[in-house]
Each structure stands twice: as C-alpha cells, then as structure tokens.
Amino acid sequence: MAVRHAKHEPGTAERILDIAERLVQTRGFNNFSYADIATELGITTASLHYHFPGKAELGQALITRYAERFAEALSQIDRDLPDAHGRLEAYARLYADVLHGKRMCMCGILAAEYQTLPKPMRTEVIRFFDDNQRWLAEVLTQGRADQSVAFSGSPDDVAQGILSTLEGAMLVARPYGDLARFNATARQLLAGLRA
Amino acid sequence: MAVRHAKHEPGTAERILDIAERLVQTRGFNNFSYADIATELGITTASLHYHFPGKAELGQALITRYAERFAEALSQIDRDLPDAHGRLEAYARLYADVLHGKRMCMCGILAAEYQTLPKPMRTEVIRFFDDNQRWLAEVLTQGRADQSVAFSGSPDDVAQGILSTLEGAMLVARPYGDLARFNATARQLLAGLRA
DNA sequence: GTCTATAGGCAGATAGAC
C-alpha cells in the first residue's frame, strides 16, 4: 500500500478539477473543452471521461467542491473573528483574493451563462447564493444586536445587496485587470454598514 | 423607389441585430450560433455572412448599437429630469427594464466572457463602462453641488460603485427570475445616496 | 440578397485494447 501523506498529493480527479476550475473562472463553463484539460494534464480526453462521465457531471463536481471550500472559509471566519463588521470585511477579502488570481467567482460567472447550464448545475448555483446570503444575514443580525454594524431594512435584503455588490464589483473590475477598482467599491459598501 | 415610413420597418441587418441582441443578453456571445439567428429569421447562415462577414463583426455591431441606444436613454434622462437623485433613479430603472425582459445587461454578460472575446469587442465593452461611469460621475457631482445627493468619497469611485452594484444585482437576480430581488438592492443603493 | 453545397475544424462522447 502506498504511503499516505498528511497533506496528500492530488489524484488525477482532483487535478482535473483544479484545471477545470481555473478554466471556468476565467473563461466560463461553455468556453473550455475536455481537450483543454487533457492537453494541460498530459492525458487524452477519453481518460477524462473515465473520471467524469460527461461535462455536466464535471460541472456539478466543480460547484460542489467550490461551495464546500467557500463554506469552510466562512466557518474559519466565524472561528477567528468575533466582531460582525470584521467578519464582513473578511468576507469581502475572500472575493478580493479570487479576483487577485485573475478569476471571477465561479457562481458569478455561472450566473451569467445560467440559461445554458444543465439543471443540476443550476440548482447548485442557486444553493451557493442562498448559503452565502444566509450566512451574511446571520452576521448582519448579530452585528445589529451587538451594535458593530448598522443598516436599515431587513437583514435578508441587505445580505442580498452585499452579495450582489461584490459579485458585480468583480464582474466589472476583471476586464480592467484592476484590483483597486474592486477594493474601492468594497470599501464603500463596508463603510455604509459601519455602526 | 419604396415609400419611406417615418418609423421605418427594420431591414434584414437590423432584424439580425435584434435577434442576436436577445441571444447575447440571455445566453452569452459564445452560446448562440449563426444557425440560431438564421432559423429564427427564416434565411440561411450563408446570407448572414453577407450582412456581417464574421461573428466578431456582428459582435462589434451589437455593442455599438447597444451603447448608442443607452447613450440616447441617458440624454433623454438629462432632458426630462433636472434633479440629480431623480436621474439616478431613472438610471436604475433602465437596468430594471432590461431585467424585466429576462435579459442581462449586454456588456455585463460580455464582461463575464471577456477573456474569450475578440479585441475589438473588448475595447467596446470597456468604452461602454467608461461612458456610463462618466455620466454617473457628472450626475453625482451635480447632485452634491445642488444637495440633492449625498455621498462620501470621490464621484468617480461612487460612480463605479453604482455601476458595479446594478450589474451585480442583475447578474444575481436573473437566475432567480426575481425582479423584486433586483429592486431591493437598487432601492438600498439609492437610499444610501439620498441627501 | 439569398440560395445550395461544401469545406474544415472542434466539440463531447463511446468502444474496446492494453
């Protein structure tokens, strides 16, 4: 039996996901091919079909993994930061980090091509947004209670506003290749939520 | 010579643009084909190439016409509404109208697939955003002067924040098919700019 | 301006050997 490392080297399936993830986030789901992944990985497209029977299944796996990692990042924020406003700042930083890798949020870019996606992928995109808004709404509710955050309207509405603003800021900033552009909008958003 | 009507019936080129425009705004530029347009129009794809030599040229023409119409709408707002805050509300309504037609802003959806676009189209997408932000910055400057609008930071930064927020609100609202979702974020945005 | 016919390429996908 092969030796197991604590931080294991990725298997083929994971490497496929890594490459595909980058391609989705930079080009969109319909704008990369099995051939793109196969070439980069040094195997054939036929081998890809062994790991993921079709592109729809690959797409689903991509969102699932992305959403899991995002959920972990949110848990990490909850553990590390007690202050609600600090949590919102950290949340915005997650987006900035994605953009810094010259990528768009995966579900943001999938939202743009939503009409062309297979049903299972659509469901997962919506779930991602719902999960994010639920987390944001909780942070906002907490922040209102302990007075570290101020806003008018319902936490749900404001949560969806935060999500929309950050997604939009990424969308517009990326063609300019300008991280400062994103940060300006993010700062403005967070300033409006300061108690 | 054929009789010219005041509000002329569209020629073939314009009808092509009408169909292609709807397809871009719902599916994205790379997710529709000449065949889609040809079928709907009842002609062959070969005929399409007579009007637009290639898809890149069609794409350019689409953005140009879209940007012109948008610029006209902004001029109309300038003519009709003296109040800066009213102008911003009307601006947000332009976006809501697009979304009501189950479409995304053309340049918003093109921003998502920016990396895959031919250079001339990229240039025009950027120009569209720049023009919008220039208009917004002017309205903000005017509104600050006549005290119909209040904000902190530079008009340019706030202008780019408004654009980003509205684009993002469209992007996220469309998968839900929920216009109310967009309106909630837009109202929140405008409320933050009220003097 | 619109057609038929066709080229040439790339897409996702499968069968079957190793």
Added chain:
DNA sequence: GTCTATCTGCCTATAGAC
C-alpha cells in the same frame, strides 16, 4: 486508468449560381 480510433454533430466560413 489510460490509450487509439472513431463517431456524430455542430460550428464558422466560403465559392459560386440565381
């Protein structure tokens, strides 16, 4: 698990008749 070989379908685009 990965390969070769192959299929079918769709894509953009062009030549040339009408």
